[in-house]
Amino acid sequence: MEKNRVEAFSDGVIAVIITIMVLELKPPHAPTWEALRENWHTFISYVVSFIYVGLYWNNHHHLFSAVKHVNGRAMWANLFFLFWLSLFPFTTAWLNEAEPLPAPVPTAAYGFVLLMTAVSWIPLSRALIAANGGAGSHLARAIGERSDWKATLSLVLYVSAVVSAPFVPIVSCIIYAVVAALWIVPDRRIENGLAGR
Numbered sequence: 325m326e327k328n329r330v331e332a333f334s335d336g337v338i339a340v341i342i343t344i345m346v347l348e349l350k351p352p353h354a355p356t357w358e359a360l361r362e363n364w365h366t367f368i369s370y371v372v373s374f375i376y377v378g379l380y381w382n383n384h385h386h387l388f389s390a391v392k393h394v395n396g397r398a399m400w401a402n403l404f405f406l407f408w409l410s411l412f413p414f415t416t417a418w419l420n421e422a423e424p425l426p427a428p429v430p431t432a433a434y435g436f437v438l439l440m441t442a443v444s445w446i447p448l449s450r451a452l453i454a455a456n457g458g459a460g461s462h463l464a465r466a467i468g469e470r471s472d473w474k475a476t477l478s479l480v481l482y483v484s485a486v487v488s489a490p491f492v493p494i495v496s497c498i499i500y501a502v503v504a505a506l507w508i509v510p511d512r513r514i515e516n517g518l519a520g521r
Contacts, residue, residue, distance in 0.1 A: 344413040398451040432489035439482035
Protein backbone atom coordinates (compact mmCIF):
# COMPACT_ATOMS: atom_id res chain seq x y z
CA MET A 325 0.00 0.00 0.00
CA GLU A 326 1.09 3.55 -0.64
CA LYS A 327 2.10 5.67 2.34
CA ASN A 328 0.31 8.91 1.37
CA ARG A 329 -2.93 8.31 3.26
CA VAL A 330 -1.08 7.32 6.44
CA GLU A 331 1.04 10.47 6.25
CA ALA A 332 -1.98 12.69 5.59
CA PHE A 333 -3.96 11.12 8.43
CA SER A 334 -1.02 11.48 10.83
CA ASP A 335 -0.50 15.13 9.87
CA GLY A 336 -4.20 15.78 10.52
CA VAL A 337 -4.11 14.13 13.94
CA ILE A 338 -1.00 16.07 14.93
CA ALA A 339 -2.61 19.34 13.80
CA VAL A 340 -5.67 18.58 15.96
CA ILE A 341 -3.44 17.75 18.94
CA ILE A 342 -1.73 21.14 18.70
CA THR A 343 -5.08 22.89 18.28
CA ILE A 344 -6.51 21.24 21.38
CA MET A 345 -3.43 22.16 23.40
CA VAL A 346 -3.58 25.83 22.43
CA LEU A 347 -7.30 25.96 23.24
CA GLU A 348 -6.41 24.90 26.79
CA LEU A 349 -4.44 28.16 27.20
CA LYS A 350 -6.73 30.54 29.04
CA PRO A 351 -6.10 34.29 28.87
CA PRO A 352 -5.33 36.12 32.11
CA HIS A 353 -8.32 37.48 34.04
CA ALA A 354 -6.90 41.00 34.07
CA PRO A 355 -5.14 43.13 31.40
CA THR A 356 -1.91 43.39 33.37
CA TRP A 357 1.60 41.93 33.26
CA GLU A 358 1.05 40.68 36.80
CA ALA A 359 -1.93 38.58 35.68
CA LEU A 360 0.12 37.20 32.79
CA ARG A 361 2.99 36.29 35.13
CA GLU A 362 0.58 34.30 37.31
CA ASN A 363 0.03 31.90 34.40
CA TRP A 364 3.72 31.40 33.56
CA HIS A 365 3.69 27.67 34.43
CA THR A 366 0.76 27.02 32.08
CA PHE A 367 2.54 28.71 29.21
CA ILE A 368 5.83 26.87 29.92
CA SER A 369 4.10 23.47 29.94
CA TYR A 370 2.36 24.36 26.67
CA VAL A 371 5.70 25.33 25.08
CA VAL A 372 7.35 22.08 26.21
CA SER A 373 4.41 19.98 24.94
CA PHE A 374 4.33 21.93 21.66
CA ILE A 375 8.05 21.28 21.19
CA TYR A 376 7.51 17.56 21.81
CA VAL A 377 4.66 17.37 19.29
CA GLY A 378 6.71 19.37 16.78
CA LEU A 379 9.70 17.08 17.26
CA TYR A 380 7.59 13.99 16.71
CA TRP A 381 5.98 15.53 13.63
CA ASN A 382 9.42 16.38 12.24
CA ASN A 383 10.82 12.90 12.92
CA HIS A 384 7.64 11.24 11.60
CA HIS A 385 8.07 13.17 8.36
CA HIS A 386 11.70 12.05 8.07
CA LEU A 387 10.80 8.45 8.89
CA PHE A 388 8.13 8.29 6.19
CA SER A 389 10.29 10.09 3.63
CA ALA A 390 12.67 7.12 3.80
CA VAL A 391 10.02 4.54 2.85
CA LYS A 392 7.70 3.95 -0.10
CA HIS A 393 5.14 1.49 1.24
CA VAL A 394 3.13 0.62 4.32
CA ASN A 395 1.29 -2.54 5.30
CA GLY A 396 -1.32 -3.37 7.92
CA ARG A 397 1.30 -3.86 10.62
CA ALA A 398 2.84 -0.45 9.92
CA MET A 399 -0.59 1.19 9.96
CA TRP A 400 -1.42 -0.30 13.38
CA ALA A 401 2.02 0.68 14.70
CA ASN A 402 1.38 4.23 13.47
CA LEU A 403 -2.00 4.27 15.25
CA PHE A 404 -0.33 3.03 18.44
CA PHE A 405 2.12 5.94 18.19
CA LEU A 406 -0.69 8.45 17.48
CA PHE A 407 -2.70 7.13 20.43
CA TRP A 408 0.03 8.05 22.89
CA LEU A 409 0.72 11.36 21.15
CA SER A 410 -2.99 12.22 21.31
CA LEU A 411 -2.82 12.11 25.12
CA PHE A 412 -0.49 15.14 25.22
CA PRO A 413 -3.33 17.71 25.49
CA PHE A 414 -4.96 15.79 28.36
CA THR A 415 -1.78 15.31 30.41
CA THR A 416 -0.62 18.88 29.71
CA ALA A 417 -3.96 20.27 30.92
CA TRP A 418 -3.89 18.03 34.00
CA LEU A 419 -0.34 19.11 34.79
CA ASN A 420 -1.53 22.72 34.72
CA GLU A 421 -4.27 22.10 37.30
CA ALA A 422 -1.76 22.25 40.15
CA GLU A 423 -0.77 25.82 40.96
CA PRO A 424 1.86 27.14 41.20
CA LEU A 425 3.95 23.94 41.36
CA PRO A 426 3.25 20.61 39.62
CA ALA A 427 1.52 17.85 41.56
CA PRO A 428 3.00 14.34 41.77
CA VAL A 429 0.29 12.29 40.01
CA PRO A 430 -0.23 14.55 36.96
CA THR A 431 3.56 14.94 36.65
CA ALA A 432 4.02 11.16 36.65
CA ALA A 433 1.16 10.73 34.16
CA TYR A 434 2.70 13.33 31.84
CA GLY A 435 6.03 11.50 32.00
CA PHE A 436 4.39 8.13 31.43
CA VAL A 437 2.77 9.45 28.24
CA LEU A 438 6.13 10.86 27.11
CA LEU A 439 7.74 7.49 27.83
CA MET A 440 5.09 5.47 26.00
CA THR A 441 5.18 7.81 23.00
CA ALA A 442 8.93 7.27 22.77
CA VAL A 443 8.50 3.50 23.20
CA SER A 444 5.79 3.42 20.49
CA TRP A 445 8.35 4.79 18.03
CA ILE A 446 10.21 1.45 18.16
CA PRO A 447 7.47 -0.79 16.67
CA LEU A 448 6.64 1.92 14.13
CA SER A 449 10.24 2.02 12.88
CA ARG A 450 10.49 -1.76 12.82
CA ALA A 451 7.18 -2.17 10.99
CA LEU A 452 8.21 0.35 8.32
CA ILE A 453 11.57 -1.38 7.89
CA ALA A 454 9.84 -4.75 7.48
CA ALA A 455 7.37 -3.32 4.94
CA ASN A 456 10.17 -1.81 2.85
CA GLY A 457 12.74 -4.54 2.36
CA GLY A 458 13.81 -5.53 5.86
CA ALA A 459 17.41 -5.30 7.00
CA GLY A 460 18.62 -4.30 3.53
CA SER A 461 16.18 -1.40 3.18
CA HIS A 462 17.29 2.21 3.00
CA LEU A 463 15.58 2.98 6.32
CA ALA A 464 17.30 0.07 8.09
CA ARG A 465 20.68 1.18 6.77
CA ALA A 466 20.05 4.82 7.74
CA ILE A 467 18.92 3.99 11.27
CA GLY A 468 21.72 1.47 11.72
CA GLU A 469 24.52 3.85 10.74
CA ARG A 470 25.17 5.01 14.31
CA SER A 471 24.01 4.06 17.75
CA ASP A 472 20.87 5.84 18.87
CA TRP A 473 22.30 7.21 22.12
CA LYS A 474 19.74 10.03 22.33
CA ALA A 475 16.82 7.59 22.25
CA THR A 476 18.38 5.37 24.90
CA LEU A 477 19.23 8.34 27.14
CA SER A 478 15.70 9.73 26.68
CA LEU A 479 14.09 6.49 27.84
CA VAL A 480 16.34 6.37 30.91
CA LEU A 481 15.53 10.00 31.75
CA TYR A 482 11.77 9.46 31.29
CA VAL A 483 11.79 6.47 33.64
CA SER A 484 13.86 8.43 36.18
CA ALA A 485 11.45 11.36 35.99
CA VAL A 486 8.34 9.19 36.40
CA VAL A 487 9.89 7.43 39.42
CA SER A 488 10.91 10.74 41.03
CA ALA A 489 7.58 12.51 40.33
CA PRO A 490 5.93 11.43 43.63
CA PHE A 491 8.84 12.91 45.58
CA VAL A 492 10.11 15.92 43.60
CA PRO A 493 7.71 16.67 40.72
CA ILE A 494 9.50 19.90 39.81
CA VAL A 495 12.68 17.93 39.12
CA SER A 496 10.67 15.58 36.87
CA CYS A 497 9.37 18.56 34.90
CA ILE A 498 12.91 19.86 34.49
CA ILE A 499 13.96 16.44 33.17
CA TYR A 500 11.10 16.50 30.63
CA ALA A 501 12.30 19.91 29.41
CA VAL A 502 15.90 18.66 29.21
CA VAL A 503 14.88 15.71 27.02
CA ALA A 504 12.94 18.07 24.72
CA ALA A 505 16.02 20.30 24.46
CA LEU A 506 18.12 17.23 23.67
CA TRP A 507 16.00 16.59 20.59
CA ILE A 508 15.90 20.20 19.33
CA VAL A 509 18.75 19.16 17.05
CA PRO A 510 16.94 16.32 15.26
CA ASP A 511 18.29 12.86 14.53
CA ARG A 512 20.17 13.36 11.25
CA ARG A 513 20.66 9.66 10.43
CA ILE A 514 17.69 9.40 8.07
CA GLU A 515 18.22 12.84 6.52
CA ASN A 516 21.90 12.10 5.87
CA GLY A 517 20.97 8.71 4.45
CA LEU A 518 18.49 10.32 2.05
CA ALA A 519 21.12 12.74 0.81
CA GLY A 520 23.44 9.87 0.00
CA ARG A 521 20.81 7.80 -1.75
